[in-house]
Amino acid sequence: MTLLDLRGLSVTRRNRPVLHGIGLAVRAGELVGLIGPNGAGKSSLMEAALGLIPFTGTSDLAALDPGHRARRAAYLPQSREIAWPVSVEDLVALGRIPWPGGGRSPADRAAIDAAIARMGLEGFRRRTALRLSGGEQARALIARALAQQTPLLIADEPVAGLDPAQQLACLRLFRALADEGHGILASIHDLGLAARFCTRLVLLAEGRVLADGPPDQVLQDALMRRAFGIITRRIDTPDGPAILPV
Numbered sequence: 001m002t003l004l005d006l007r008g009l010s011v012t013r014r015n016r017p018v019l020h021g022i023g024l025a026v027r028a029g030e031l032v033g034l035i036g037p038n039g040a041g042k043s044s045l046m047e048a049a050l051g052l053i054p055f056t057g058t059s060d061l062a063a064l065d066p067g068h069r070a071r072r073a074a075y076l077p078q079s080r081e082i083a084w085p086v087s088v089e090d091l092v093a094l095g096r097i098p099w100p101g102g103g104r105s106p107a108d109r110a111a112i113d114a115a116i117a118r119m120g121l122e123g124f125r126r127r128t129a130l131r132l133s134g135g136e137q138a139r140a141l142i143a144r145a146l147a148q149q150t151p152l153l154i155a156d157e158p159v160a161g162l163d164p165a166q167q168l169a170c171l172r173l174f175r176a177l178a179d180e181g182h183g184i185l186a187s188i189h190d191l192g193l194a195a196r197f198c199t200r201l202v203l204l205a206e207g208r209v210l211a212d213g214p215p216d217q218v219l220q221d222a223l224m225r226r227a228f229g230i231i232t233r234r235i236d237t238p239d240g241p242a243i244l245p246v
């Protein structure tokens with residue numbers, strides 16, 4: 001089942017074209033890693049797909065009315081802003097706004113508890129979210145997105161600011177969600193983590209899709225040189241490949 005379908009999607013920001021005719025689909029069961037250099041247009045692509053910024057072309061998600069959209073896709077923005085001094089539990093409960101129940105129905109409680117447990121935040125639930133460390137706040141915001149219980153998750157650099165163990169835990173969780181039938185589009189700068197956990201990679205450079213396919217196919221030397229201007233070394237380990245920029 002296709003959960004996101006972008007066709008000919010173009011974005012102009014401050015009179016400068018930043019995305020050029022992007023075609024991209026995310027299906028149930030896929031963890032799609034969006035990789036590419038700084039400024040390639042990854043965040044713009046996600047924002048346009050969600051209908052948060054103007055674009056030309058089509059996004060089936062952006063075409064939905066806001067209620068349907070919020071029940072189709074949860075979004076973890078790159079900026080980890082928490083506006084009010086709410087508890088972690090109340091922050092996570094905000095993910096239930098699109099659903100009937102107002103955050104207080106048994107289904108809401110179950111979704112909130114499950115999201116808190118999946119992000120290992122049980123010990124933080126009564127803490128004020130603004131007074132957590134940056135990485136703990138990031139995990140609380142991921143939990144908010146999980147509580148939304150949408151088929152699609154769009155996550156902009158979800159592992160930024162997380163320690164190595166939490167990065168692994170987060171991507172393991174995302175892969176488990178994909179294996180359970182969710183579709184996930186996540187931008188990610190760590191090519192090794194992208195190679196290990198993603199079912200598919202989309203390489204974006206200068207606002208265009210340079211490659212879209214299985215990680216091995218996308219992480220080729222020539223494409224890495226072209227997109228990032230780097231040479232990479234691949235080390236195969238029993239836990240999957242490690243990709244080192246050298």
Ligand SMILES: Nc1ncnc2c1ncn2[C@@H]1O[C@H](COP(=O)(O)OP(=O)(O)OP(=O)(O)O)[C@@H](O)[C@H]1O
Nearest residue numbers: 013014018036037038039040041042043044045078
């Ligand atoms: N609010 C904005 N107004 C004007 N231009 C913007 C805005 N946000 C981003 N841009 C420009 O759009 C281009 C794409 O930026 P975008 O944030 O989508 O890239 P990115 O691939 O997500 O980068 P990064 O890896 O650094 O997060 C960049 O040239 C950037 O300067």
